Amino acid sequence: MSSQLRLHRMHLSGHAHRAELFISLAGINAELVDVDLLNGEHKKEPFLRLNPAGQVPVLEDGETVISDSNAILVYLARKYAPDWLPTDPAQEAEIQKFLSFAAGPIAYGPCAARLITLFGAPLDPVFAQSNSDRIFGLLEEHLQGRDWLAGKAPTIADVAIYSYTAHAPEGNVSLEPYNNIRSWLQRVEALPGFVGMTASKVGLAAE
Structure with missing residues (x-):
């Protein structure tokens, strides 16, 4: 699987957990990047360049950047785990x-x-x-x-x-x-x- 995959998440976010759970269930290799929501990291640069809405999760797959947890599920399933x-x-x-x-x-x-x-x-x-x-x-x-x-x-x-x-x-x-x-x-x-x-x-x- 792609070594370029990175999931920006916060450990208490259920939306982020959806993406993290699917990555694990599907056996997809991805780096998990913690975002410090408590100190407002998601509302500042450089995170806002990934998602101007300032929300987690965000998935990076090379040059492709996807926000919204359900959109991430669809993308990952279509590209890496079509049985899902x-x-x-x-x-x-x-x-x-x-x-x-x-x-x-x-x-x-x-x-x-x-x-x-x-x-x-x-x-x-x-x-x-x-x-x-x-x-x-x-x-x-x-x-x-x-x-x-x-x-x-x-x-x-x-x-x-x-x-x-x-x-x-x-x-x-x-x-x-x-x-x-x-x-x-x-x-x-x-x-x-x-x-x-x-x-x-x-x-x-x-x-």
Whole structure:
């Protein structure tokens, strides 16, 4: 694999963990570069030349620079691990649905709840909790009788949804009512190459 791959990340970022997890699951050789969000490194040069939005993760593959965690998953799968993003139109559409789910409902539910708890983000905890309950109810129903989110094998859909779901309890969102979700999380964690995200209860400054 390319020795030029570099992933700029922050160890507590679920978005960054998506990319890091997939790199490990797919056996892709990449350098992990820590970005000091607590001291604002992501809002200064030279990081802003990589991503003017000032957010992690960012992937460098030679001259190619990609930001947005889901875009990184698609790029890496297409170029290095195509089994994780099948080209069957119906299955690819199903995977895209879950990428959108990760970018929207997950972001406003368990991701937001975790941002409030860990980073002191000025968000509404009641809204985040109610969103999380609704989202996990849908996910629990979808996983009934299924091992994976989109098809009979793991795909980048599972990677995109995993991080903030697994760490929902850090945002005071319980996973106890959701047997199917917890079983699915265990299947992801049993995959060869799985790497977890750092768990923390430490209050941090907002990004």
